[in-house]
Amino acid sequence: MQDVLNIPGLKVFERGWLSANNILLTDADSSTLIDSGYVIHQQQTLLLVQNALGSRPLDRLVNTHLHSDHCGGNALLQSNYPNLITLIPPGESRAVEQWDTEALSYEATGQMCPRFGFNGLLSAGQLLQMAGLEWQVLAAPGHDPHSVIMFEPQHRVLISADALWANGFGVVFPELEGLAAFEEVSQTLDLIESLQPEWIIPGHGAVIKGVDAALFNARRKLDGFIQNPAKHAKYGAKVLLKYKLLELNQIATLAFIEWATQVRYFKLLHQTYSPDISLNDWVMTMLRDLEKSKALEFHDQLIVNI
Ligand SMILES: [Zn+2]
Structure with missing residues (x-):
């Protein structure tokens, strides 16, 4: 657990690679968890949240995107916190409503995710009050066409999901389907650069200070994939x-x-x-x-x- 910049009420639960990191943001008005990990770690996710919140309930659950390592704990959190409000990115609400596991990628990847519901959609440009601060929701297509990232301009903290890690970014899933998306990855990296975050909380790995090295690594990796898509396909298969x-x-x-x-x-x-x-x-x-x-x-x- 890391206290980024000592922002009161912001806790990062850094998880292994199978589960995405979870970020817990609390203030006097509400408590919000961003992403819930993979299903086989769902008990651990619940315990981390319960230990941090004590007797207080979790009010809101926000998913950056709906890959199984980011929302596998949703169902358990929803059953433990009956008043939990779950917000998901736009674009996949029908697939979640109908629990279309092919559209949601769980079938195509051979991964598991217990069925969950949602109460509302995130949208680009929306502001979320979390940990007493105003976070901007931004569209971040590339790794996943529907992914969002969140930015807090006062402390310049970015929650980057799988759009940017210390040493790259998540597999560009549309490209595995033959759909061009490297350009979207590039545009999302440009968007991140324009925000000039001082701190990045990635979907996987430790919190990153500064954005330059991560952007350099990501762009180098992206260039390699653009020049040789077969390299990206192998990377995707091996991941x-x-x-x-x-x-x-x-x-x-x-x-x-x-x-x-x-x-x-x-x-x-x-x-x-x-x-x-x-x-x-x-x-x-x-x-x-x-x-x-x-x-x-x-x-x-x-x-x-x-
Ligand atoms: Zn992902």
């Missing part, structure tokens, strides 16, 4: 494999490959970039790459997360 392995910790190699061959994004990436080899072989190539980068190990018949 999704590693993410599942973080969830499972270890699994029989054959079962893991079997799981991967059922997941739409893997099928799509294989068909687009490596149709000359079998899907099983392509998955194995990605796993060997992850082994080389020490993200996993093969033990007899098992794949083990490291």
